[in-house]
Structure formats: C-alpha cells, structure tokens
Amino acid sequence: xxxxxxxxxxxxxxxxxxxxxxxxxxxxxxxxxxxxxNVASGIxxxxxxxxxxxxxxxxxxxxxxxxxxxxxxVTHLGMSGQMLLRLPGTDDRLTRIRIGIESPDxxxxxxxxxxxxxxxxxxxxxxxxxxxxxxxxxxxxxVGPAVVPSQVAHIAxxxxxxxxxxxxxxSLLGRKTTGVKRALLDQTLISGIGNIYADEALWxxxxxxxxxxxxxxxxxxxxxxxxxxAVLQKALAEGGTSFDAQYVNVNGASGYFAHSLNAxxxxxxxxxxxxxxxxxxxxxxxxxxxxxxxQRRR
Numbered sequence: 044x045x046x047x048x049x050x051x052x053x054x055x056x057x058x059x060x061x062x063x064x065x066x067x068x069x070x071x072x073x074x075x076x077x078x079x080x081n082v083a084s085g086i087x088x089x090x091x092x093x094x095x096x097x098x099x100x101x102x103x104x105x106x107x108x109x110x111x112x113x114x115x116x117v118t119h120l121g122m123s124g125q126m127l128l129r130l131p132g133t134d135d136r137l138t139r140i141r142i143g144i145e146s147p148d149x150x151x152x153x154x155x156x157x158x159x160x161x162x163x164x165x166x167x168x169x170x171x172x173x174x175x176x177x178x179x180x181x182x183x184x185x186v187g188p189a190v191v192p193s194q195v196a197h198i199a200x201x202x203x204x205x206x207x208x209x210x211x212x213x214s215l216l217g218r219k220t221t222g223v224k225r226a227l228l229d230q231t232l233i234s235g236i237g238n239i240y241a242d243e244a245l246w247x248x249x250x251x252x253x254x255x256x257x258x259x260x261x262x263x264x265x266x267x268x269x270x271x272x273a274v275l276q277k278a279l280a281e282g283g284t285s286f287d288a289q290y291v292n293v294n295g296a297s298g299y300f301a302h303s304l305n306a307x308x309x310x311x312x313x314x315x316x317x318x319x320x321x322x323x324x325x326x327x328x329x330x331x332x333x334x335x336x337x338q339r340r341r
Contacts, residue, residue, distance in 0.1 A: 097110060104119065114168065115169075117192045179192075198234045221256060244270045
C-alpha cells in the first residue's frame, strides 16, 4: 500500500497541473471506485464538472483537492491506486475514473485514476473545521484553510505536517499498551506510516516491534519519532518505494527507495549495522522485519 512518501510524491506531481484548473469532464469507468462517495452529496459527475480545483492537499495517506464551491474531491489510493497525468486521448489499462481538466499553465490534461485491486477510490466530500485551527493537511507552498474532509477528520496528523504536535504524540503513545509497531500503524495516533516505514524506523531506533509502546522512555520515544521523520524524508527524496508496477508517480515512473531499505524485505540478509541475519515474523496478517541483535526486546 502506498504510504506517506508515495502519496506525497503523487500530490507534489499533481499540484502544479491541477491547482487553478477547471474540471471539464468526468468519466466513471468503474462505479466500484466510487464506494466512498455519498450520493446524498450529489451525482459524482455532476458535482465535479465545471468546478475549479483550488489546491492539492495531503494528510497521511489521504489526498484531497479543495474545490471552488467549498467541497473537496477526496482520493485514497488503497493498495494499488495510481493518479496519472496524461495528454488528452491517452488511456491507461485499468483506468477506473478519468478526469479532464483545463490547466491555466499546462492546457488540456487528463488525470487517470488507475486501480488494479479497486481498494482505493474517489468521493466528493464536505469540509469541516480542524479542531486545532491549523490547515487541514500539507499543501506544499500553499497555506491552506483550517478545514479537512469529513472522511479524513478522524485521521491523525502525519509527522511531516508542520502542525504535528510532538508532545501530544508522546503522551498518547505512553498510554498504549500494545506493541510499538502496532501503535505506529494506528492512523488515529499518527498517520502516513505503513508496514515498510514502521520496520525501517524501528530498525533505525533499535527498538523491537513488539516492545510495549508504554514502556518507552520520553528519550526513546523522541528518538523513534526522529527516525520516523528521517526515514520518511529520505524515502520522499528518493521518490518512494516501488517493489512492483503498482506504485508509480504521476508520470508512471517508479521510486527507488527500495534500494535503501535496511530491514523491510531483507529476510536472512545481513543487518547493515551488525551483520546479523534480518528476521521476518508474522504480524497482523503481514510481516515484521527486524535485527534480533540490534532490536532486542526489553
């Protein structure tokens, strides 16, 4: 599943093309990609055509595009979703929704929402005030309004969000009796972190994934948050992590952070820090990768 770096790469790629653009056409090729859309807000095609896109915003793994009528087009990539910028007349296999736009700087373009597994989707949603009064999510150089789509309101801010509250995170983490990795994957505590980057951050901080979150000292919790940010920033700089063709940027290119992984996907390979073989164990219907020497459970 695309995590924060992959979604941010997509957001940043779309931003210059869609900001200020007018939606000229909407073609729904597979209605299953509208499962998140509430029909009470109007027919998807009708409420989008003719609207102007104000910005491209992200919180965690969610993307949304505020519209000039005070609503937003919300997108979640799910397991295999892609948003591809194309020239008119260009089609992509497994395109589920095709949106035509007229960009003030780039002319006519298509935004193709491609999704192999159809776990992602699009929806037009209302915007709610943020409880803390800060912009709802990250939107590049644009300082957005203090609103967030109703479908995203329950999602915590992500660690790269300027409004992320470190002390609140430490306080909430200290109350978690679950393993620390399970806490990192809790999107109501901290968003944007999935299996890959949780393993990488825990490896960097030398913390076992099953270590009780509440047992971490303030110093170790701060170290973990520092490593989470460092891993996410490095992955972002390298275009995200691509293991197959399911994650690509808006131009269809793969990220190359997979070559920089120290734990995830490296079962039986030597730890780059101590040389011990990386171990993989079952975890929440997926896997955890860790170094049994560097990441001893306390």
